[in-house]
Amino acid sequence: MIYNEDFETLPREVLETLQLKRLQQVLQKAYHTVGFYKKSFDAAGLRPDDIKNLSDMGRIPVTTKKDLVDNYPFGLFAVPMSNIVRLHASSGTKDHAAVVGYTKRDIETWSELMTRCFVAAGLTKNDVIHNAFGYGLFTGGLGVHYGAERLGASVIPISGGNTKRQLMILQDFGPTTLCSTPSYALNLAEHGRAAGVDMRSLKLRVGIFGGEPWSDTMREQLEETFDIKALNIYGLTEVMGPGMSIECIEGRNGMHVFEDHFIVEIIHPETGEVLPPGEQGELVFTTLTKEAFPLIRYRTRDLSRFIMEPCRCGRSHIRIDRITGRSDNAFSIRGVTVYPSQIEAVLKGIKELGPRYQLIVDRVGTMDTLEIQVEVNEKILSDSGEVKVLQNIEKLIAKDMKDELGISVKTKLVEPNSLQHLEGKVERVIDRRNIWPSEQ
Amino acid sequence: MKVEQISIFMENKPGSLENVTRILKDADINIRTLSLADTSDFGILRLIVNDVDAAKKVLKENGFTVSRTTVIAVEVPDQPGGLHRIMSVIAAQNINVDYLYAFVEKSGENAVIIFRFNDPDAAIDVLQKNNFTVLSGEKLYSF
Numbered sequence: 001m002i003y004n005e006d007f008e009t010l011p012r013e014v015l016e017t018l019q020l021k022r023l024q025q026v027l028q029k030a031y032h033t034v035g036f037y038k039k040s041f042d043a044a045g046l047r048p049d050d051i052k053n054l055s056d057m058g059r060i061p062v063t064t065k066k067d068l069v070d071n072y073p074f075g076l077f078a079v080p081m082s083n084i085v086r087l088h089a090s091s092g093t094k095d096h097a098a099v100v101g102y103t104k105r106d107i108e109t110w111s112e113l114m115t116r117c118f119v120a121a122g123l124t125k126n127d128v129i130h131n132a133f134g135y136g137l138f139t140g141g142l143g144v145h146y147g148a149e150r151l152g153a154s155v156i157p158i159s160g161g162n163t164k165r166q167l168m169i170l171q172d173f174g175p176t177t178l179c180s181t182p183s184y185a186l187n188l189a190e191h192g193r194a195a196g197v198d199m200r201s202l203k204l205r206v207g208i209f210g211g212e213p214w215s216d217t218m219r220e221q222l223e224e225t226f227d228i229k230a231l232n233i234y235g236l237t238e239v240m241g242p243g244m245s246i247e248c249i250e251g252r253n254g255m256h257v258f259e260d261h262f263i264v265e266i267i268h269p270e271t272g273e274v275l276p277p278g279e280q281g282e283l284v285f286t287t288l289t290k291e292a293f294p295l296i297r298y299r300t301r302d303l304s305r306f307i308m309e310p311c312r313c314g315r316s317h318i319r320i321d322r323i324t325g326r327s328d329n330a331f332s333i334r335g336v337t338v339y340p341s342q343i344e345a346v347l348k349g350i351k352e353l354g355p356r357y358q359l360i361v362d363r364v365g366t367m368d369t370l371e372i373q374v375e376v377n378e379k380i381l382s383d384s385g386e387v388k389v390l391q392n393i394e395k396l397i398a399k400d401m402k403d404e405l406g407i408s409v410k411t412k413l414v415e416p417n418s419l420q421h422l423e424g425k426v427e428r429v430i431d432r433r434n435i436w437p438s439e440q
Numbered sequence: 441m442k443v444e445q446i447s448i449f450m451e452n453k454p455g456s457l458e459n460v461t462r463i464l465k466d467a468d469i470n471i472r473t474l475s476l477a478d479t480s481d482f483g484i485l486r487l488i489v490n491d492v493d494a495a496k497k498v499l500k501e502n503g504f505t506v507s508r509t510t511v512i513a514v515e516v517p518d519q520p521g522g523l524h525r526i527m528s529v530i531a532a533q534n535i536n537v538d539y540l541y542a543f544v545e546k547s548g549e550n551a552v553i554i555f556r557f558n559d560p561d562a563a564i565d566v567l568q569k570n571n572f573t574v575l576s577g578e579k580l581y582s583f
Contacts, residue, residue, distance in 0.1 A: 376449055376505055377505065378505055378506075378507065380449060380505060381447045381448075381449055381505055381506070381507035381509075384509060384538055385447030385484055385486055385507065385539075385556065386538050386539065386556070387477040387478070387483070390449075390482065412481050413451075413481065413482050414451055414482075415449060415451050415504070415505065416503055416504075418451065
């Protein structure tokens with residue numbers, strides 16, 4: 001099923017003509033209203049009207065997460081605050097957070113795209129949607145919510161956490177659709193099994209999973225566990241939130257990017273050059289219709305590739321493959337993107353630690369875990385030789401990390417010079433989750 | 441009247457202790473007494489040795505996190521109630537024991553208790569006033 005058939009099935013040339021026209025508008029708008037874009041275009045010797053074709057995209061400077069953080073909180077907004085009706089932010093404190101704003105029309109666009117996602121997933125107004133994405137500054141909860149309401153479905157705004165209650169509602173309210181991170185869904189199933197709930201007999205028929213990378217192996221596991229069809233959804237708070245792309249239930253192979261609202265490119269993570277179709281590289285998004293927070297050539301750091309074959313669902317919009325990694329050291333855990341630099345900043349503030357540390361990401365049962373191993377230094381023993389002093393430092397790290405990242409971590413103090421060295425450098429992140437076991 | 445203890449940070453894993461004891465053996469350092477405080481992940485090994493400076497130096501050279509901690513050594517007759525007599529005067533002064541460990545002297549007559557108090561000066565004061573033998577470092581290291 002297709003929600004907006006006119007736009008979602010536009011013939012390629014018409015779609016590209018529309019993209020170019022919208023791109024030219026957004027470039028003008030960004031250049032003339034956002035100081036950052038004027039500066040970056042000027043520095044590149046580029047004027048908005050130099051872009052005559054979509055193939056000129058590569059000449060436009062990219063925007064990075066750092067640019068967003070440097071302009072914290074509202075520096076990249078293209079409209080006055082009086083026109084902003086909603087603010088969201090990516091996780092992290094000031095030094096890492098990107099704040100995004102939406103006009104009334106932006107919210108409408110976002111809702112429509114999220115509705116398109118639900119329809120692509122085969123949902124109608126008769127469905128009941130259990131939305132376990134977090135409500136709050138994170139875009140997951142509200143993004144999904146607005147799309148569900150626009151569709152006319154019944155939405156259960158359960159948000160994250162309180163697994164016992166979620167299980168009760170899954171049984172009693174009979175939702176047909178589960179929206180959550182894939183690892184949380186498996187976690188729910190595990191708790192359900194322990195409580196004697198037959199997850200396969202629930203009314204769920206579709207799962208829409210995103211917020212963290214996952215694999216086809218997990219898809220099989222989710223489909224088997226819940227007796228559902230599991231679909232991959234991808235979006236970023238910085239660009240818009242959930243609803244930028246989704247797998248259709250007909251194809252279930254790669255996520256359609258709604259290209260009437262975004263231009264998506266794949267570039268080489270090191271050279272920055274635009275890669276030929278089908279090659280693996282970093283996703284770069286340009287928003288075509290956002291008013292409050294236009295984003296030009298945003299480097300997502302997420303790695304993927306285009307799937308070039310036409311999809312059986314009839315949409316003309318291009319598909320991107322599962323995210324297979326990051327071009328920086330960041331990783332995603334329980335729906336939260338964690339940058340090693342965030343962790344480093346916390347550790348640097350504690351004088352008894354460092355300088356070396358290592359992050360171990362693992363999956364225990366169905367939950368992702370993060371262990372921070374950090375070397376201690378002389379100062380840790382300076383006073384009494386008491387163990388509780390060290391335990392207090394472990395607790396302090398855990399608390400600071402919770403404040404900074406919003407997730408619980410395990411900390412482990414290790415001996416100086418004991419962390420694994422790789423060509424003289426400590427490997428920052430060891431991801432043992434083995435998310436893509438059969439691929440590459 | 442304080443004595444020096446070497447504190448070493450160690451991960452709780454096979455081979456950690458062996459590594460320390462080998463380094464000390466190779467440096468010809470004798471351990472008078474020791475205790476190990478541990479959690480599931482790490483521990484602190486506390487040592488009283490015959491040569492504090494040499495032990496600290498050689499352990500540091502081998503990459504260990506080492507510190508010197510001042511503790512108090514009290515000698516009591518090795519008989520029922522020995523430790524209790526100390527504890528009753530300490531408790532009466534509301535002094536807290538952070539940790540303690542003990543050994544018996546070679547002669548077998550006396551036990552030596554190594555204390556870390558939250559207020560060492562007050563502890564020494566009250567112990568001496570009550571005629572306990574608080575050992576000096578030289579005495580302890582050379583047992």
